[in-house]
Amino acid sequence: MAVIKYTEKVIEHFKNPRNVGEIENPDGKATVGSPACGDQVSVFLKVESGKISDIKFLSYGCASNIATGSIVTELSKGKTVEEAKKLTWKDALEELGGLPPVKVHCSILAIDGLKAAINDYEENVLGIKHEKIVDETFILDNLKHVIYPKTGENIIDAKLVKYLKFEDSEIYLEISFDETDVYKQNVLEEIHEHLNEIPGVEKVTVKVVEY
Amino acid sequence: MMVYLDNSATSPIHPEVLDFMYDFNKKHYGNASSLHFLGLEAKDYLENARKKIAATINAEPEEIIFTSGGTEADNLCILGILNASKKKRIITSVIEHEAVLETFKHLEEEGYEVILNPVDEDGVIDLKYLEDNINGDTALISVMLANNEIGTLQPMEKICDLAEKHGVMVHTDAVQAMGKLKIDVKEIGIDALSASAHKFFGPKGVGFAYIKNGTPIKNIIFGGGHERGLRSGTENVPGITAMEKALEICEENREEYSVKYEKFGKIIKNTLEEIGNYKLNGHMKKRVPGTLSISFENINGEALMEMLSMRGIAVSTASACHSHSKEEAVSHVLKAINIDEKFIYGTIRIAMGIENTEEQIKYFSDTLKECVLSLREMNDADW
Numbered sequence: 001m002a003v004i005k006y007t008e009k010v011i012e013h014f015k016n017p018r019n020v021g022e023i024e025n026p027d028g029k030a031t032v033g034s035p036a037c038g039d040q041v042s043v044f045l046k047v048e049s050g051k052i053s054d055i056k057f058l059s060y061g062c063a064s065n066i067a068t069g070s071i072v073t074e075l076s077k078g079k080t081v082e083e084a085k086k087l088t089w090k091d092a093l094e095e096l097g098g099l100p101p102v103k104v105h106c107s108i109l110a111i112d113g114l115k116a117a118i119n120d121y122e123e124n125v126l127g128i129k130h131e132k133i134v135d136e137t138f139i140l141d142n143l144k145h146v147i148y149p150k151t152g153e154n155i156i157d158a159k160l161v162k163y164l165k166f167e168d169s170e171i172y173l174e175i176s177f178d179e180t181d182v183y184k185q186n187v188l189e190e191i192h193e194h195l196n197e198i199p200g201v202e203k204v205t206v207k208v209v210e211y
Numbered sequence: 212m213m214v215y216l217d218n219s220a221t222s223p224i225h226p227e228v229l230d231f232m233y234d235f236n237k238k239h240y241g242n243a244s245s246l247h248f249l250g251l252e253a254k255d256y257l258e259n260a261r262k263k264i265a266a267t268i269n270a271e272p273e274e275i276i277f278t279s280g281g282t283e284a285d286n287l288c289i290l291g292i293l294n295a296s297k298k299k300r301i302i303t304s305v306i307e308h309e310a311v312l313e314t315f316k317h318l319e320e321e322g323y324e325v326i327l328n329p330v331d332e333d334g335v336i337d338l339k340y341l342e343d344n345i346n347g348d349t350a351l352i353s354v355m356l357a358n359n360e361i362g363t364l365q366p367m368e369k370i371c372d373l374a375e376k377h378g379v380m381v382h383t384d385a386v387q388a389m390g391k392l393k394i395d396v397k398e399i400g401i402d403a404l405s406a407s408a409h410k411f412f413g414p415k416g417v418g419f420a421y422i423k424n425g426t427p428i429k430n431i432i433f434g435g436g437h438e439r440g441l442r443s444g445t446e447n448v449p450g451i452t453a454m455e456k457a458l459e460i461c462e463e464n465r466e467e468y469s470v471k472y473e474k475f476g477k478i479i480k481n482t483l484e485e486i487g488n489y490k491l492n493g494h495m496k497k498r499v500p501g502t503l504s505i506s507f508e509n510i511n512g513e514a515l516m517e518m519l520s521m522r523g524i525a526v527s528t529a530s531a532c533h534s535h536s537k538e539e540a541v542s543h544v545l546k547a548i549n550i551d552e553k554f555i556y557g558t559i560r561i562a563m564g565i566e567n568t569e570e571q572i573k574y575f576s577d578t579l580k581e582c583v584l585s586l587r588e589m590n591d592a593d594w
Contacts, residue, residue, distance in 0.1 A: 011521055014518070019591065020589045035556060036552065038511065040592055048369060057589075058591030059589055059591060063514055063517035063521075066514060068588065122478040
């Protein structure tokens, strides 16, 4: 039985996800997302001589989320840590042959999980401290994780963000929407969710403007 | 195997009705307002359907107003009754369908005082709250007969008794109940009711409102004055006659269908026992036949729905990760009945139909078990 909106590959990975499970005593692990928002992914990895020798994932997400988790583990297994760090959600999306626009945000979570697990490995095993410099570039990068479900692009590429200022621990953002845009509320909530998590940010003001 | 278990969303047209429609559309295409032989013939079919539908719910023929479906019937009853009243307080339940809730939201913006009546954990309306909130300025109470997500039936007779004492009109959205339950409008004591054909194996785009004789009501659609002036627009005679036919089939076989659904329900419940960590939602006895709302602990309902879909099984889920927002990720009905957080996101709705076979239900049960167990295996939900 075909489900039209997904590619064959998404369906195949959803039906038979690779690398499902947990790794005992992993070198790196991370959980991202939250079940109450409908998505959560955990990634576990083992590293041998700089290469990801084993990687497993668990998910509490929809079909797209599970399929992306599967493809991301498949893509990163055997790669060096440095190579794996360069994987983006676009790579995952491409490998799957695309996802419906409203589901693209699911592919981001799996990549976030992979990166967070690598981060965890670097901190705990290699002793590398990741110091985050929070500036406007960092905030813009963060906003690239917010997807505009209408087009499946992130809100930066979709050119929705018109102005950004970060000063005295306060973020001021201007974003443009049509008055009748059904995704407006979702996107605004997601922006707040992402920006409020950034350390050192005390206030987030988002203004909806019409351009 | 294809198994359709989403009959509360819409049902396939009964094969007999479909044949009837094809034939009817071919032969009797006249406009019921035309005065030539084709028009007169269409008018006859229209009035005959009205008579039969009225009889099915123990109403008078002139009390039946044909509409384009449930939403329009809801709008006509609610807005129409309020158009004829000066009172400004209106009451509805928190678990209504959007056709009613959104109409009330609009009315609130127009200056009406809206009371949202809470329900208990079974989804049954709090009658004490209702009584306490009826005042001299209350125009209308609108409460659905059967809920579309959890199947709970409301004590409509009691609601009507309460309302009558205070001179308040009562409307019920009977979209999910029509065809599945015996409905007697006089016994219930209801002033207005809405129904939709495509929920009981009739075609989409047709429904009806029952409006009790003597109920003050004004039209909301303007035009040629069809349907006693309450619903202008050329009558959809082929749709209306098909709706009547579908309702007749449902009425004739109601007992048989109920017994069948009961049996299928048992098969599914046995499987649920094997799966474990589940909850059934809604009132266990006072419910519409053939529907089950199941919540699985730590399961993503959308993933389960998609997994079943890929195996040829159509069910619906009341939660989706489209929105990525906690507020919108789950339905207002499930929130209103206070399901535990670990269960609420793992909810699917089974709505059986007359075409389902025991073989299909067994395939569904086996597949459901396989899918839930495999999703649990890859689950990392951490609350």
